[in-house]
Amino acid sequence: MRKRMRDTPNRDRPRERLAARGPQALxxxxxxxxxxxxxxxGRDVxxxxxxxxxxxxxxxxxxxxDDLLEIDGIGSAKACEIMACFELGRRYFGDDGVSGSRITRPEDVLPLVAEWRDKKQEYFVCxxxxxxxxxxxxxxVTIGILNQSLVHPREVFSEAITDRAASVILVHNxxxxxxxxxxxxxxxxxxLVEAGSILGIRVLDHIIVTKNGYASLKELGHL
Known part of the structure; x- marks a missing residue:
């Protein structure tokens, strides 16, 4: 059971974590x-x-x-604030089909890498x-025959650090x-799994794609 907010150490509280790592980490x-x-x-936050x-x-x-008002602890003011956040996000950022997409299984990745699945060279995507x-x-990250000198942790994780990412999924065709x-x-x-572990950025999967299918190294037991 999660500790009450007042019992949560300062460093682990959402406000402090956001200030230190950015909203993407929450x-x-x-x-x-x-x-x-x-x-x-009677109800902790x-x-x-x-x-x-x-x-x-x-x-x-x-x-x-109305749905928000049914929640014990949500009044009119908070319901309006939550709805306003959603509306501002919709107006200013919309939906580009990439950012904000939720990944729960390997198949969810395929639409994001469709343009590289049938390329004649190997594309390594993070x-x-x-x-x-x-x-x-x-x-x-790189184009051409994959090897460990080209796909270096520095090249893979530098942008992930800039994004304040919590994890990455690797894909190549x-x-x-x-x-x-x-x-x-x-x-x-x-x-890359070892490098990510040191940086605190998990490698969730490495997916191989072709024009007609995919293979998840996690599902195959390699992660």
């Missing part, structure tokens, strides 16, 4: 606690935030005013993710059409 619940500010008599998060997950897009598992950005990971693929993956 979970949905932590972001909601920042909007709420505090809980109510973490409890109220958890109910709000469940409400957001049930909603197809932004939550309704997808950075927030603490909530949402896509921050996708970038081509096989022009040959085979989905079997090569010895080189496995070596690169091990090297």
């Amino acid at each position: 979970t949905d619940t932590e972001l909601i606690t920042l909007l709420l500010g505090r809980g109510t008599a 973490w409890q109220v935030a958890g109910d709000v998060e469940r409400c957001l997950k049930r909603a197809e897009r932004s939550p309704s005013y 997808i950075t993710l927030s603490g909530a598992g949402e896509v921050i950005e996708r970038r081509v 096989h022009p040959s059409g085979t989905l079997d990971p090569s010895t080189q693929d496995l070596g690169i993956t091990r090297q």
